[in-house]
Amino acid sequence: MIARLVLQTVLWLAGMGVLLFGAAGTLAWPAAWWYLIEVGVLSIWIGVWLARHDPALLAERLAPPVQAEQSRWDRLFMLGIALLWSGWLVVMGFDAMRFRWSAPLPVALVVLGALCVFLCIFMCRFVFKANTYAAPVVKIQTSRGHKVIDSGPYAHIRHPMYCAALLMFVGTPLLLGSWWGLAVVPVMVFGMGWRAVREERLLAAQLDGYTEYMARVRFRFVPFIW
Template identity: 30%
Template sequence: MFMGEYCMNGKLFAQAITKVISGLLLVGFLLFLPAGSFLYWNGWLLIAVLFVPMIVVGFVMMKKNPELLRKRLNVKEEQSEQKTVIVLSGVMFLAAFIVAGLNFRFGWIVLQKWIVYAATAVFLLGYILYAEVLRENAYLSRTVEVQENQKVIDTGLYGIVRHPMYMSTFLLFFSMPLVLGSVISFVIMLVYIPIIAKRIRNEEQVLEEGLAGYSDYKKKVKYKVIPYVW
């Protein structure tokens, strides 16, 4: 049993490391190739604040809750509507990263450094919220589904908004282009609002149909993502 668990964790570790390395290479390619230079310091800043916390959180999950890490690594959506969301999100990030690199190369709009640093602080705050959501909700898969024996979580951040994970992604995704020094990329990332609205609409439908108590939870917690706003 011990050897079996060790092998499973070893495979999970290898899968996680592969994801990180491939993600690092992809982000670097999308940023530095359009920038035409490795001197694009905003790109290095984003890579640092994106991947260092990611690795730390990954190691914590590996130690404390490997099953949650396994769920987070699974990106195969069963819902056709969610597959569309994944594609649209990918196009959004692709465009935002490429434009940010081009913005550095051609100097279209140069942000003051204090804006970049403030955005970096917001980005890290988003990561802290992300980590807290992972701590609170052991059912937090990346795919829209109702898991076996899943229960409604209504404490902590889930007592404030129904989708605190998406609240954290708002902070992450809207600060990211400013970390990269690109206002144009920020405008591109605003597309995330209708994209995530589409995802939430489908997700709540799935949860209401398959998760006992979710309808009552919706009545108890009025806001989806942003308190007093949405």
Template identity: 35%
Template sequence: MKTALQSVASGLFGFAFFAVLLFVPAGTVNYWQAWVFISVFLVAAMGSSIYLLVRNPAALRRRMHAGPTAETRTVQKFAITGTVAMVVAVLIVSALDHRFGWSQVPTQVVIVGDILVGVGLGIAQLVVVQNSYAAATITVEAEQTVVTTGLYGLVRHPMYFGTLIMMIGTPLALDSYWGLLALAFGLPVLGVRIFDEESMLEQELDGYRDYMAKVHHRLVPYVW
């Protein structure tokens, strides 16, 4: 029951978070692109939460234990803070872009953006199904083992790959090209998080070094 209530509270917080950061800088609630984006995001996120609540509550608890204060490594605290700042910047810049008409984004591109948001979130959530130890914080538990199949057979960090797809789609879904520039400034932060995470896993998770030798790409298949 506690996990279910936390999940509902997380959904309500997510709605309020998006509403404030989009409708306030947009200067209006007559912003259909934002409403569709919020709907796509919350449906995808809550759908996966309901699935995990029924099938794997422990994995859901790991996913909800998030944020800079939940991290134990200084580098990760910095990385999460930077990531949150990037998300806020993308949302605000996109809303301002919509308000002042800096970009002219066709409806078809907006729809593509929403599809990317849904697909990216879907990939990120599928990772939790394939690896129940995939948490929002960087930790290694005593009974944890290396997952090498499924999405983990393509890249070493499939959750971040899904998140990247979602973030690329976000400005487009919100009627903005300028939001992509705000996203670009946050990509190095993601790189820092990945390098530090791999350093820890290589030292603390048995078999991870062999996995790194087998799966060469960190984030994007056949690219990096």
């Protein structure tokens, strides 16, 4: 499974690299190299940790993004987010390097971006430790005895993984130095919020105890906000 993890991570990074450097028109983009290295190292780290502590969840995380048990709307969402993410990387390559539409970001913001990327993946470790059912697709994992998780970060917000993703959304354009990339973030946050609402409807209808969990834990992404 480790070999599969490494292969999929390398292919994923290579795909992002093609989009970023292809749009930039140059390989001389240190921020993009740092971004890919940071994401790659942290992804391998958390994958190796999962292989030791929860191989069943790692198998779910490595599964295809479109699955038979998955809701039709989530299949469309996964396709849409893949297209949006790809277009987003291209826009940032155009903006930060090829056409330089935006003024360079202050170094402090670039460092903040790198920190946000780190915190996103670091936070995911706590999510995975608490929730062995944290698959990347929306489905009820009946064969694995799917049940409501209300410990760890789930005791405070209903979607801690999405909360972590918000840091990735903000950190990526900051690290890459793209104001235009940052401008796209609200669209991505809206999409994630839409998915969270649809996901909760499915869980409330099909997973015992989820309605009661929603009543106990009021906030989806950020405590006291939403």
